[in-house]
Amino acid sequence: MTAIVTEGLSKTYKSLGKAPVHSLSDLNLTVEENEVFGFLGRNGAGKTTTIKLLTGLIHPTAGRAALFGTDIITPDARRMVGYMPEQPYFYEYLTPRETIEFYARLRGLTAEEREREWEQISALLDLRDIANRRIRGFSKGMRQRVGFAVALVGDPPLLILDEPMSGLDPLGRRMIRELILQMRDRGKTIFFSSHVLSDVEEICARVGILVSGKLAACDRISALVGDVAKSVEICARGLDSAFIANLGGQVISHEERKEGGHRLVVQDTEAANQLVVEINRAGGTLLSLHPVQESLEDFFTRIQEGAQVALPEEKQPAALAAAEE
Amino acid sequence: MTRIIAVAENTFRESIRDKVLYVLLFFAAATIFGSKILGWISIGQDIKIIKDICLAAMSVFGALIAIFIGASLVYKEIDKKTLYTILAQPLHRYEFVLGKYLGLVAIIGVAIVLMTGISVGYLYFMGGAVTLVWFQAILLIFMKLALITAFAILLSALVSPIMGAIIVFCIYVTGHATEVFKDLPPQFDDTISRQVLEIFYYLIPNLNTFNLQSEAANNVPVTGAYVSFALAYGLAWTAMLLILACLAFEGRDV
Numbered sequence: 061m062t063a064i065v066t067e068g069l070s071k072t073y074k075s076l077g078k079a080p081v082h083s084l085s086d087l088n089l090t091v092e093e094n095e096v097f098g099f100l101g102r103n104g105a106g107k108t109t110t111i112k113l114l115t116g117l118i119h120p121t122a123g124r125a126a127l128f129g130t131d132i133i134t135p136d137a138r139r140m141v142g143y144m145p146e147q148p149y150f151y152e153y154l155t156p157r158e159t160i161e162f163y164a165r166l167r168g169l170t171a172e173e174r175e176r177e178w179e180q181i182s183a184l185l186d187l188r189d190i191a192n193r194r195i196r197g198f199s200k201g202m203r204q205r206v207g208f209a210v211a212l213v214g215d216p217p218l219l220i221l222d223e224p225m226s227g228l229d230p231l232g233r234r235m236i237r238e239l240i241l242q243m244r245d246r247g248k249t250i251f252f253s254s255h256v257l258s259d260v261e262e263i264c265a266r267v268g269i270l271v272s273g274k275l276a277a278c279d280r281i282s283a284l285v286g287d288v289a290k291s292v293e294i295c296a297r298g299l300d301s302a303f304i305a306n307l308g309g310q311v312i313s314h315e316e317r318k319e320g321g322h323r324l325v326v327q328d329t330e331a332a333n334q335l336v337v338e339i340n341r342a343g344g345t346l347l348s349l350h351p352v353q354e355s356l357e358d359f360f361t362r363i364q365e366g367a368q369v370a371l372p373e374e375k376q377p378a379a380l381a382a383a384e385e
Numbered sequence: 386m387t388r389i390i391a392v393a394e395n396t397f398r399e400s401i402r403d404k405v406l407y408v409l410l411f412f413a414a415a416t417i418f419g420s421k422i423l424g425w426i427s428i429g430q431d432i433k434i435i436k437d438i439c440l441a442a443m444s445v446f447g448a449l450i451a452i453f454i455g456a457s458l459v460y461k462e463i464d465k466k467t468l469y470t471i472l473a474q475p476l477h478r479y480e481f482v483l484g485k486y487l488g489l490v491a492i493i494g495v496a497i498v499l500m501t502g503i504s505v506g507y508l509y510f511m512g513g514a515v516t517l518v519w520f521q522a523i524l525l526i527f528m529k530l531a532l533i534t535a536f537a538i539l540l541s542a543l544v545s546p547i548m549g550a551i552i553v554f555c556i557y558v559t560g561h562a563t564e565v566f567k568d569l570p571p572q573f574d575d576t577i578s579r580q581v582l583e584i585f586y587y588l589i590p591n592l593n594t595f596n597l598q599s600e601a602a603n604n605v606p607v608t609g610a611y612v613s614f615a616l617a618y619g620l621a622w623t624a625m626l627l628i629l630a631c632l633a634f635e636g637r638d639v
Contacts, residue, residue, distance in 0.1 A: 073638075112638075112639075115469075115472075115473040116472060116473065117468075117469060117472055117473065117638070117639050118638035118639065119636065119638060135475040135476060135477055136475060138473055138474060138475045139475040141473060143469070143470060143473035144470075145466065145469040145470060147466075148469075148470065149465055149466040149467050149469070149470075150467060150470070151395065151399065151467060153398070153399065153402045154395075154398075162391060162395055163470070163474065165387060165388070165391035166388050166391055166392075166471065166474040166475075166476055167474060167475060168387055168388065168475075207470075210470055
């Protein structure tokens with residue numbers, strides 16, 4: 061089943077005496093069940109706006125969206141979602157246990173279910189030691205744990221996490237990363253926004269990239285970074301300076317390796333083959349040869365600089381209709 | 386209903402931990418005990434004066450609790466972003482507004498009960514008698530405060546806490562003098578001023594409807610019919626204000 065479908069979802073903020081701000085324009089997106097989907101974009105690109113629309117915090121100016129086939133404007137859609145905002149804020153005077161109890165009550169859980177929920181969630185997020193301490197004195201990492209715990213209350217099939225790794229130390233980031241993967245293994249769908257591209261690359265199946273409120277790219281990471289021309293890196297030793305000087309425009313870049321030898325980057329595999337022959341002919345030794353693929357960060361930077369990538373064909377209206385059926 | 390109660394209980398707990406509440410209750414108790422001073426200077430009328438001041442203290446300090454806590458109740462949730470995770474739960478926005486309202490009304494109820502306890506104990510100690518009309522007066526004060534709280538909640542969903550508090554305070558003051566808008570001197574006849582002031586008369590609740598202070602102080606009985614009418618009037622206004630508050634919050638982006 062499709063977890064998230066958006067069709068022409070748009071949000072424009074209007075305020076008196078100011079020009080309208082188009083925060084999100086015509087977003088067409090599908091996220092399949094049990095998928096880990098990374099939602100990327102610079103600050104102000106519209107990521108949080110999209111998340112707020114999906115969680116019912118703000119209302120769309122145009123378009124529609126459904127979560128597991130239920131329109132986002134109904135409270136029933138939010139039964140499917142566990143949401144962790146960027147920098148989760150809770151009532152400071154409550155303890156983690158009281159906080160989980162409160163949200164479990166909002167989800168209509170019985171006393172018995174609430175007790176069971178606390179037992180499971182506190183064990184998973186290691187909250188028992190801080191169960192009865194007020195949130196007021198908590199560190200960022202501890203708050204993030206409580207935030208994740210709140211998102212898990214009621215065992216929703218979809219987790220929407222807004223910058224879950226923002227401001228965390230490496231251990232905190234690792235914890236969140238592992239939790240996301242653990243949740244995926246339990247069959248949940250995870251939709252999360254992030255600036256930490258290395259984490260996204262590591263845990264996401266697909267990503268969507270927003271540029272100025274518009275979806276500029278959406279596909280599997282391998283498909284996105286595979287679209288660009290690859291270069292080839294060759295490491296060799298035993299080459300004299302005259303050989304290097306004669307390479308001229310044949311190589312994209314050249315540098316001497318600290319551990320000895322040279323690192324040469326050529327345009328493509330054809331140029332690499334030719335260079336290998338020349339290295340052998342000059343009496344040099346080939347140490348390594350491997351293709352250099354574009355990283356998600358390179359792709360992200362390139363797309364921000366205006367290189368518009370064609371969107372894969374997504375049949376959104378049909379998908380939405382199917383989800384509603 | 387479970388969700389409304391959950392929000393209400395949480396609001397109650399939040400207010401209990403709010404220092405403003407204790408400061409106001411302290412001053413209310415101080416005023417009740419201080420009424421003896423005025424009793425001394427009004428020869429032979431000390432019990433009447435004490436009763437009068439006790440009820441006035443309940444009315445004024447209860448209103449201050451409603452205004453200061455109520456005017457920031459919803460706004461604070463938006464400002465501190467605690468609302469994000471709450472509204473992302475499967476609850477209707479009206480459930481949140483009603484929960485916040487009921488939580489604060491419960492706090493005011495507890496404050497009134499405390500002040501009533503202090504007043505009754507003090508009056509008993511001073512040798513004064515407490516009759517039915519005294520409790521009828523307190524019931525109507527509570528109704529008035531519930532109405533004022535509804536105003537505060539409505540404004541809390543629309544404007545900043547300071548602006549909200551100022552507006553509710555103005556409504557509280559003018560609400561005790563709405564007859565002035567209706568019973569204008571003859572020179573106002575056929576003027577636009579009369580029409581404008583008459584509109585104000587209908588836009589602002591007549592808070593004097595809930596005022597049985599003088600009857601309670603003088604032990605003048607009040608009919609059950611009047612008390613019922615005043616309660617119905619207060620409930621109608623409160624319901625209308627809460628509906629408006631729910632509608633205002635329903636369409637709001639947070």
